[in-house]
Amino acid sequence: EAGVTQFPSHSVIEKGQTVTLRCDPISGHDNLYWYRRVMGKEIKFLLHFVKESKQDESGMPNNRFLAERTGGTYSTLKVQPAELEDSGVYFCASSLGVSSPLHFGNGTRLTVT
Amino acid sequence: QQPVQSPQAVILREGEDAVINCSSSKALYSVHWYRQKHGEAPVFLMILLKGGEQKGHEKISASFNEKKQQSSLYLTASQLSYSGTYFCGTGGSYIPTFGRGTSLIVHP
Numbered sequence: 001e002a003g004v005t006q007f008p009s010h011s012v013i014e015k016g017q018t019v020t021l022r023c024d025p026i027s028g029h030d031n032l033y034w035y036r037r038v039m040g041k042e043i044k045f046l047l048h049f050v051k052e053s054k055q056d057e058s059g060m061p062n063n064r065f066l067a068e069r070t071g072g073t074y075s076t077l078k079v080q081p082a083e084l085e086d087s088g089v090y091f092c093a094s095s096l097g098v099s100s101p102l103h104f105g106n107g108t109r110l111t112v113t
Numbered sequence: 114q115q116p117v118q119s120p121q122a123v124i125l126r127e128g129e130d131a132v133i134n135c136s137s138s139k140a141l142y143s144v145h146w147y148r149q150k151h152g153e154a155p156v157f158l159m160i161l162l163k164g165g166e167q168k169g170h171e172k173i174s175a176s177f178n179e180k181k182q183q184s185s186l187y188l189t190a191s192q193l194s195y196s197g198t199y200f201c202g203t204g205g206s207y208i209p210t211f212g213r214g215t216s217l218i219v220h221p
Binding site: 003004033035040041042043044045048056091098099100101102103104105106107 | 115143145147152153154155156157160162200202208209210211212213214
């Protein structure tokens with residue numbers, strides 16, 4: 001089966017610009033998660049979708065971040081406007097059930113200059 | 114509250130054993146273990162859902178002490194392919210919260 005895919009793999013933008021990250025989960029996985037890892041720190045939870053509904057967005061840093069999951073398939077995470085501290089690797093993961101193992105994508109490395 | 118892993122880094126020779134510990138200040142429902150190689154996606158190793166449960170994956174096994182809110186990952190007779198960063202994810206709810214990881218380097 002195809003794994004979780006994320007686009008782009010790398011993005012370099014200037015402070016104040018907008019970036020949209022995309023995640024395609026494994027087909028049939030209703031649960032989709034976004035995480036972020038800043039170098040040397042923990043993999044920090046951002047939010048959790050079940051199908052198209054946001055179940056938990058307690059980890060979203062602020063209102064500059066907007067996540068959507070249209071039709072319960074792929075998801076996008078938009079950062080607008082980007083700030084320097086938004087730099088890091090953004091991981092998407094999907095799972096069959098809430099207690100199931102997470103399948104991670106390769107991540108999108110975001111650099112804000 | 115993220116779990117705390119120890120040690121932060123381990124350097125081994127091929128064939129040696131290692132233990133990575135993970136502890137939480139909150140009651141745990143589950144513990145996940147993942148390994149990430151540089152530039153790649155974290156890969157699932159195992160999940161433990163009950164207190165006292167132990168699971169194995171090749172020569173890698175883990176235990177979960179629900180009462181102590183701790184889990185340990187045991188790597189036996191380490192191989193070069195074991196190198197990477199190991200993350201534990203702990204769930205007070207169903208969503209795993211990850212720590213900073215333990216970097217494991219296995220030398221020939």
